[in-house]
Amino acid sequence: MKNLLKHARSLQQKKFRDLHGSFLVQGQKVVKEALRSDLHVEDVLxxxxxxxxxxxxxxxxxxxxxxxxxxxxESGNEVIAIVRKPSATPVLDLGPDELVIALDGIGDPGNLGTVLRIADWFGIQRVWCNLGGVDAYNPKCVQASMGALFRVRVDQLDLPEMLDRQHRSGATLYFASMEGTSAFEMRLAKRGVLVLGSESHGLSAEVRRLPGELIGIPGRGGAESLNVAMAASALCMEFTRQRSA
Amino acid sequence: MKNLLKHARSLQQKKFRDLHGSFLVQGQKVVKEALRSDLHVEDVLxxxxxxxxxxxxxxxxxxxxxxxxxxxxESGNEVIAIVRKPSATPVLDLGPDELVIALDGIGDPGNLGTVLRIADWFGIQRVWCNLGGVDAYNPKCVQASMGALFRVRVDQLDLPEMLDRQHRSGATLYFASMEGTSAFEMRLAKRGVLVLGSESHGLSAEVRRLPGELIGIPGRGGAESLNVAMAASALCMEFTRQRSA
Structure with a gap:
């Protein structure tokens, strides 16, 4: 028991999540989602x-x-599951009508979890994160995703290289940008990657160098910018509309 | 000085914000927004x-x-402004083409701040909150709004009564709902109120009783629901599209 608790506690840290290949899921609601998912639940404490x-x-x-x-x-630590991370498999190219969300350097685990929840809602099955960004199995991300992490596949990969590969394979890259063309005025491709930059630094130079279309959210107010999750939600709405039209 | 600090510290609590009619604004970025706004900045510490x-x-x-x-x-408490709340003025009926966001029992100040930021982005000038909900001048809301609170007017009011009044004046009420008709299939009125329920309890019985149209966000995935801010962002996107079409 002592060892089990020590093991569980260690999973609060990324290095031990990487070492053991497991992560923590907390709270009644999200643990239930984990049990219902395809993932292997190693233990429930x-x-x-x-x-x-x-x-x-x-x-x-x-x-x-x-x-x-x-x-x-902060409260409600009465149910905690230890869950096995999905096994790493090669990242496949985009399917015929597939839309993927790519996050170029997201720094906040809560924001990542929220983006996963948005992806899940809109039926987007994969989210790509650049290397070195926040860990999707960080407890804050797991909780913010409200179980979406168990359904949406997240891969950390060399994003510029992957985007380049997708572009060469005929997919369209969309870079969310304050200076972008209004999403309403664009004819959005069904096979594409929606790339969102980090909250503080926007898109990286390596990504900006790639041949993408700048896509914007028409705003008339004074807000300087939307955060990455709000932008993802608004843009996924328009992608969904055009895909279903 | 000692009294000033005591006064400033007291504004962390709603009862003193109500008593003194002032609130705290923190951090370089948001304090700058306050100084640029129409609000009266009483002091900068x-x-x-x-x-x-x-x-x-x-x-x-x-x-x-x-x-x-x-x-x-948590960090960066090096700039704090004491700002006067805007004076209470009667809440006017909707303007000819006005869209207002109404929050029926929002419980999380961070979510309220995020909704204000979304409203600000999409040019929505007023947000109504039901009585008894979270205080818009709560420091967490102020910070999450990133200055939107200084531009978007927030009123706490008897929401069912106000919605009823707007409906009688010819405005359309839209109730965000998991069971709603897809926003894409609706012809959205220019003069309307978008009503979003609380994260945990949805719309109150008093509001649901009113003659509103249930509006939904088409989703194909497994997420049980979007949170109030994500839903606001997605729906404002479609309202904006139809208004500009």
Whole structure:
């Protein structure tokens, strides 16, 4: 038990998530999503009360005060699952009508989780992140995704190279930009990658160098910019409209 | 000085914001927005270094360790403004082509701030909140709005009554709903109120009773719902498209 708790606690850190290939899922709602998903749930740690309430058959009973030390939530650390990361498989080229979201240097795990939730809602099955960005299995991202992480595939990869490859294969690259053409005035390709830059630095020089179309969200107000999740939501809405039209 | 710091610190709490009619604005970026806005900035408390860097003419120099006690940010509490709330004026009926966002029981100040930022981006000038909801002058909301609070007018009011009044005056009420008709299939009125429910409870019974049209965001994925800010962003996108078409 002591070793199990130590193992679980270690997964708060990226280096141990990488080492063990597992991550933490916390809270009743998201743990239930994990159990329903295709991912392998290695263990569920929870209080006996929570297990009864949630009708868990297999779990490890852990006293509440021990769970507090494993969990990262401000409150409600009574159910924590240890979940196996999906196995790494080669990243395939875009399917015939596939739209992928690419995040070029996203820095905030909460924002990444929110983008996953948006992708999931709009039926986008893959999100690509540039190397060196935030870890999708960071507890804050897992929680913000509300289970979307279990359905949307996230790959960390050399984004400029991957985008270049997709462009060569005939996909259209869309770079979200304050200076972009209004999405309403564009005829959006069905096979494409929507690339969003980081909150603070926008798109990297390596990505900007690629042949992409600058796509904008028409705004009339005074806001300097939308954050990456709000921009993703607005642009996915228009992609969805044009795809269903 | 001691009284000023005590006064500033008290504004972390709603009852003192209500009592004094002022609120806190923190951080270089958002304080600059406040100074540029129409609101009355009562005082700027900052370190001498920050004042020089930001080229402030009028400010009260406060040592960094004292500012830490006034500010609520995790880091960067080196510039804090005390700003007068806009004076309460009667809430007017919708203008001829006006779209207003109404939040029916929003509970999270960060979400409210994000919705203000979205409203600001899309040129929506007013946001209505139901009585008893979160305070727009909560520091978390102020910061999440990134200055949008200084441009978008927020009123806390009896929402069911106000919506009823707008409906009687010929405006269309749109209730964001998982079960709503796809926004793409609706011909959206130019004069309307987009009503979004709370993250956890959706629309209140009093609002649902009103004659509104259920509007939905077409999704194909597995996400159970979008949060209020993501939904606002997606729906504002479609309202904007139809208004500009």
């Amino acid at each position: 929870c209080t006996a009360e929570a297990a009864e309430r949630m009708d868990f058959k297999e779990y490890t009973a852990v006293p509440a005060h021990e769970l507090e030390r494993v969990g990262t939530l | 900052c370190t001498a270094e920050a004042a020089e860097r930001m080229d402030f003419k009028e400010y009260t120099a406060v040592p960094a360790h004292e500012l830490e006690r006034v500010g609520t940010l």
